[in-house]
Every structure is written in C-alpha cells, then in structure tokens.
Amino acid sequence: MSMQAEASVAAPIAKTSWLALIVVVMTQIQASFAVNALTVSMAGITTDLDTPASSVGTAITAGTFAMAAFILLGAKVGSRFGSRGVFQIAVAIHGVAMLCVALSVSPAMLFIAQASSGAVIALIAPALTVFIATNYHGPQQGRAIGLLAAAIPAAGVLALLLAGWFANTIGWRWSFVLMVGLAVVNLVLSFGLKRVPAQPGLSIDWTGAILAAVAVILLSFGFSGLSTWGVWLATSQAPFDVLGISPAPLLVIAGLVVGQVFFSWLRRRGREGKPRIFDLRVLATGSERAITACMAIMLFVGTAANFLIPLYIQVVQGRSSIETSFSIIPYTLSIFLASTFVASLYGRFTPKAIASAGFVVVASALTLLAFTVRGEWSQGFVVAGLILLGLGQGAIVALVFNTLLSSAPKQLAGDVGAWRGLVHNLSGSVGIAVATAFAVGMLSTLLLSGAQEHPEISDELIAQVNINEADFLTNEQLAAALESRATGPQLDAAIAVNAEARLQALKVSLLGLAALSLLAIVPATRMPGRRRDELPEKLEPDDDDPIDPVDLDDVNDLDGLSLDDLDQKEALA
Structure with missing residues (x-):
C-alpha cells in the first residue's frame, strides 16, 4: 500500500x-x-x-x-x-x-x-x-x-x-x-x-429537486423580509400577518422544516439505492461538513460587510454612487488577489491552518473598521481595514472550495459545484438580510435612547415618528422628513442624534461580524489536516447516514482526511 x-x-x-x-x-x-x-x-x-x-x-x-x-x-x-x-x-x-x-x-x-x-x-x-x-x-x-x-x-x-x-x-x-x-x-x-461523457441512464430525482427548490425559496423570501416585514411582529409593509406575527420568521421556519424533509428524503433514497438530486457523499465526513460551515460563514460575513460598507460610504459620508464604486475597488481587488495567489500556500500550510489564520485576519479587519470608521473616507486605517478584509475573505473562499472539491471523487464534481453555488447564494442572501435587520434594529434602539437624552426633542415629536420602523437616512433626508414636524432646535438635535446613532449602529454591526468570524475558527480547526492534490477516481460506499464507512485498504480514499475523520471512519468500519 x-x-x-x-x-x-x-x-x-x-x-x-x-x-x-x-x-x-x-x-x-x-x-x-x-x-x-x-x-x-x-x-x-x-x-x-x-x-x-x-x-x-x-x-x-x-x-x-x-x-x-x-x-x-x-x-x-x-x-x-x-x-x-x-x-x-x-x-x-x-x-x-x-x-x-x-x-x-x-x-x-x-x-x-x-x-x-x-x-x-x-x-x-x-x-x-x-x-x-x-x-x-x-x-x-x-x-x-x-x-x-x-x-x-x-x-x-x-x-x-x-x-x-x-x-x-x-x-x-x-x-x-x-x-x-x-x-x-x-x-x-x-x-x-x-466532451464530458453523458450518463443517459441517470434518472433525475424530481421530488428531491422540488423539495430543494421549495426550501430555498422559503428561506430566501423569509430572510429577505426580515428588515421590511419585521423580525417578529409584522410591520405595515408586511403582505400579511398571522396573529400579528411577521411572515418573515414563519417562512424561515417553514424553509427549515422543508429542508429537513429534503435531507430525510435523500437518506431514504440512499437506503433504497435510488438516484438522488444531491449526493450526500459530498458531505460524507465531519471535515467536509466543517468546510461547508466555513464557506457559509465567510460568505455570510463577506456579503454582509459588502452591504454595510457602501451603506457607510453613501449614508454616513453622503458620497455618490460613482464615488462609492471607486472607494471599494481596493477591497474588491484584494479579494481578487487573495483568491488568485492563495494556491501558492497549499504546499506549505494545511487547510485548517490557512482557514484559521484567514478568519483571524477577517475578524481583525472588521474590528479595525469598527473602531476607526468616521465621517472621512481618506483615513488610512479604514482603507487598510478594507484591504485586510478582502485578503482574508478571498483566501478563505478559494481555499474552502478547493478543499471540498479535492475531497470528492470526480464523479461528484457536479454535485460539489452545485453545493458551492447553493451555499454561495443562500449564505449571501441571508448575510445581507440579517445584517440589514440587525443594523436597523440597533439603529432604532440608539435613536430612541438618544432622543430621550435630549430634552430639546419633545415627547410629541418622538411619538409622531415610528422609531420601530427606522431606516438609515442622510441628514438631508431626515430634515425633509421632519420639516413639517420639528422646530429649528428640535431638528438640529434630531439630526445630531441620527448622525451618532447610524454611525454607532454600523460600528456595532461590524463588531458582530468580527465576533462571528472568530467563532468560525471552531469549524476551521475541523478542516482536513492536508489537502489532496488529486481527486479520487471512485465513489465511496453509501448508506442511510451522511457519514459513510470507508475501505481502509484504499489509500486514495484516506488521503486528505484529518486524523479525527480517520478515527471516526475506522470506528465505523
């Protein structure tokens, strides 16, 4: 051997x-x-x-x-x-x-x-x-x-x-x-x-395809509606409500339920030896599920930050769209460079080491941004934070996809690509939706506490403005909204409170993403201790559980697994 x-x-x-x-x-x-x-x-x-x-x-x-x-x-x-x-x-x-x-x-x-x-x-x-x-x-x-x-x-x-x-x-x-x-x-x-040979004898699992589509659509609409329909109680913008409860969390719960039905269906098809819309052998080991977790967290954090940064530039700083485009180019270019050159590290460092270091870099960058963002874009620390964020994000996204693909047999390359696309889009949509809901919720809390600390802002004005449906507004937009309601001193105080609250809400949101990045180190340490240089040629045996036993005599199937995975598989075998 x-x-x-x-x-x-x-x-x-x-x-x-x-x-x-x-x-x-x-x-x-x-x-x-x-x-x-x-x-x-x-x-x-x-x-x-x-x-x-x-x-x-x-x-x-x-x-x-x-x-x-x-x-x-x-x-x-x-x-x-x-x-x-x-x-x-x-x-x-x-x-x-x-x-x-x-x-x-x-x-x-x-x-x-x-x-x-x-x-x-x-x-x-x-x-x-x-x-x-x-x-x-x-x-x-x-x-x-x-x-x-x-x-x-x-x-x-x-x-x-x-x-x-x-x-x-x-x-x-x-x-x-x-x-x-x-x-x-x-x-x-x-x-x-x-040409890649076709498999004309392959039958498509249409029930599984429908279950997957329904679960994704329910989750996507549910998370997307959190900021406008309400995280729990329905707002006036919600299309309907159930006993006053927003449809957004109900759709998320329904999506999770359908998702569980989907995976149960896949395991049942596996026990019966029938074709499945998604092969669970892509997620056969703990390390492969850890890779998916790292991918999902990084895409969640990356898309959320990619939403908050333009929000900061356009609303807090009042820059135009074209100015925003040029301002975030260093961040986008750093993602490109890291994705391109991270492969040069594969021969010297293990996937778990690169991923752990990458999440530390991402958390450090977000923390740096949270403590340094203010009204001026020319601040060097802000630009440095964006570049660091892009480098960590680009390296992790390329690494986890590479590691997941190199862990799967060639016959499952299409399933790996589909899983990557599904995780990419769903995590990105959820990241933007949750970041929006969190930032707006934090803004509402800060606006209310700030208004109460300013005696020049009357209780009548606070009552007229629905703080629970607050949104990120520029000074000009807020002035236009309160023009007929607030006097001169009240308007000046409201603008000051809004300016401070929106900046603090963005800072807290960035710190929350930094904390999530540090938590991602836990699944990162479960990634493989080394990376395959070549995809295995054959499939593993499968059963009703996503953790499939492996033939310990096949050296190709053991290559690329962590010691913890080998111990687990040996015990199962």
Whole structure:
C-alpha cells in the first residue's frame, strides 16, 4: 500500500491547456457581471423604465433565487445529458436573456429576463466545476480553482468601472450588450473543450429537486423580509400577518422544516439505492461538513460587510454612487488577489491552518473598521481595514472550495459545484438580510435612547415618528422628513442624534461580524489536516447516514482526511 502511495506521489502530473480555464473564468465573469451591472445601473434603469429602485432590486433577487432554487437540479441535468452540451445551451440562453435586459421596455420584461438568466446559471455553475475537475490535476487544479473564485470579485471590479462608465456616457443598456458579446465568445471557445461523457441512464430525482427548490425559496423570501416585514411582529409593509406575527420568521421556519424533509428524503433514497438530486457523499465526513460551515460563514460575513460598507460610504459620508464604486475597488481587488495567489500556500500550510489564520485576519479587519470608521473616507486605517478584509475573505473562499472539491471523487464534481453555488447564494442572501435587520434594529434602539437624552426633542415629536420602523437616512433626508414636524432646535438635535446613532449602529454591526468570524475558527480547526492534490477516481460506499464507512485498504480514499475523520471512519468500519 505504501509503495502505491509513493508511486502516486512520484508520478509527474502533465500540465494541460489553459483553454478550459479561460472559458470557466470568462463564463463566471459573464454570470457575475450581469448582477453587478444591474446594481451599478440602477439610476438609469429606474429613469428609462419609469420604475422605482425596488423593482430593480426585485429583478436581482429573482435571478439569485432562481439560481439557488434550481442549481441542484442543474447539476443532474448536466450529468444526464453531458456537461459540455448543457453548458453551451445555457450560455446561449443567458446571452439571449442579457439581450432582453438590454432591450427591456418595462419592469416586467426586466424581471422575466433576469429570472431566466438566474435559472440558466443553475446549469452553468456546476459545469464550471466539472470542467476544472476533468481538465486540471494537482497544483494546476488548485490554481484553476483560485482563479475561478477570483473571477467573481474581478467581475465586480469590471462592473464598477465599465457599467458605471457606460451608465454615465453611452447608456446602461450597453453593459448588457457587452455580455451578449461575451456569451458568443464563450460559446465559440467552448467547442474546444473535451466532451464530458453523458450518463443517459441517470434518472433525475424530481421530488428531491422540488423539495430543494421549495426550501430555498422559503428561506430566501423569509430572510429577505426580515428588515421590511419585521423580525417578529409584522410591520405595515408586511403582505400579511398571522396573529400579528411577521411572515418573515414563519417562512424561515417553514424553509427549515422543508429542508429537513429534503435531507430525510435523500437518506431514504440512499437506503433504497435510488438516484438522488444531491449526493450526500459530498458531505460524507465531519471535515467536509466543517468546510461547508466555513464557506457559509465567510460568505455570510463577506456579503454582509459588502452591504454595510457602501451603506457607510453613501449614508454616513453622503458620497455618490460613482464615488462609492471607486472607494471599494481596493477591497474588491484584494479579494481578487487573495483568491488568485492563495494556491501558492497549499504546499506549505494545511487547510485548517490557512482557514484559521484567514478568519483571524477577517475578524481583525472588521474590528479595525469598527473602531476607526468616521465621517472621512481618506483615513488610512479604514482603507487598510478594507484591504485586510478582502485578503482574508478571498483566501478563505478559494481555499474552502478547493478543499471540498479535492475531497470528492470526480464523479461528484457536479454535485460539489452545485453545493458551492447553493451555499454561495443562500449564505449571501441571508448575510445581507440579517445584517440589514440587525443594523436597523440597533439603529432604532440608539435613536430612541438618544432622543430621550435630549430634552430639546419633545415627547410629541418622538411619538409622531415610528422609531420601530427606522431606516438609515442622510441628514438631508431626515430634515425633509421632519420639516413639517420639528422646530429649528428640535431638528438640529434630531439630526445630531441620527448622525451618532447610524454611525454607532454600523460600528456595532461590524463588531458582530468580527465576533462571528472568530467563532468560525471552531469549524476551521475541523478542516482536513492536508489537502489532496488529486481527486479520487471512485465513489465511496453509501448508506442511510451522511457519514459513510470507508475501505481502509484504499489509500486514495484516506488521503486528505484529518486524523479525527480517520478515527471516526475506522470506528465505523
């Protein structure tokens, strides 16, 4: 057995063409740029289509939810009909959807086009992982995964620059025309990729697919509604209530219940030896579940911080959208650089060591930001904090995806890609929703306590303003809202209280994210003690439990597991 392992280590790994990686990275940019461009182009879209900004937000949400809801199904469709062919069809449809966005004449057309693009990304995302798993091996595979992770922030930078420039010059629609051209390029280049054999005998678990979609949709709408519908008691903006209770927590609970039914269904299908919409062997060991936990926490923290930082720049500092775009470029670039170069650390440090250090860096950066943010953006400590945050975030996201993929057999690469996409979108949506609800709730508390400490603010004015439905407002917006209610001294005091409360709410929110990052060190220490350089070729045996026993005589199946995982598997075996 040791001779076999030595031979495996000694065997040279031939490098393959980077064409597949070029297609993977450019397609990821195509998918990510589309969402970022909508955000940057919001002002132009609302003017051209005569629609409120919330309609653009609804379109973005529709695409994200559609992708998350159907991505597990997308992985199986790719396996059933062949990843390359399904990928090519999906890229073409995405290009058509981008053309429809560019030609949109109504909010409904924009909504349908964006929802369609999200649905086809559910077919694209698993295929990207399959292309990397089948084309690259060893260190080359690590670099390829790092570049795939780096493509997301790269798309963000391009959207900030190109879409922002287009929106201010030739028009926002040209950003999506550019995506149509990129789709054509990706489609043409994809014919140079080697075919991934289809599995025509594979039957699709439609019940599992429906359960997964329902759970994701319920969770997504539930978490998204926390800030507007109410965390517990229903607000006036809630579409309905149950005995005064907000629908948001009820949808979250319903989503968790359906999620448990989904995993029970998967285990039942496994016991019966029937195909499943998601193979639980992707999460077969404690270390693989720890990898998922680290991925979810980092994406939660990253997207929440990515929401709070522009909020700080635009509301606290009163900067414009284009100024905000340029201000966060150092943060986005640091994510890109860390995602690209973290692979160089794989040979010297274990995944658990890199992840633990990364979370310490993220927590330190958020703490630095919390104690140094104020009204001036030129402060060097703020910029340094953003760069540190990006470096830690980019390194962790690339690492956990790489480690999870290298722990799974090649046959499950599509499931790994689908799981990564599901965790990415769901954690991101939850991160923004929870950060918003927490920050607004903290703002309400601080506004009430601040108003009570200022005798010049009358009890009548406090009673007229619904503090429980407070939101982050600039000084000008608050002055306009209170113009007919407050006298000169009252208005001045209210503006001062609001300025202090909104800054403190953001500081406390950043400290909360820092604390969560430190807690993530616990699952990080459960990550593998070393990383596989090569994906195993065969599947493990499976049973009704997600922790599957392993053949201890197969050295390939043991490589990459932590000592704790080996002890657990040996005891089970």
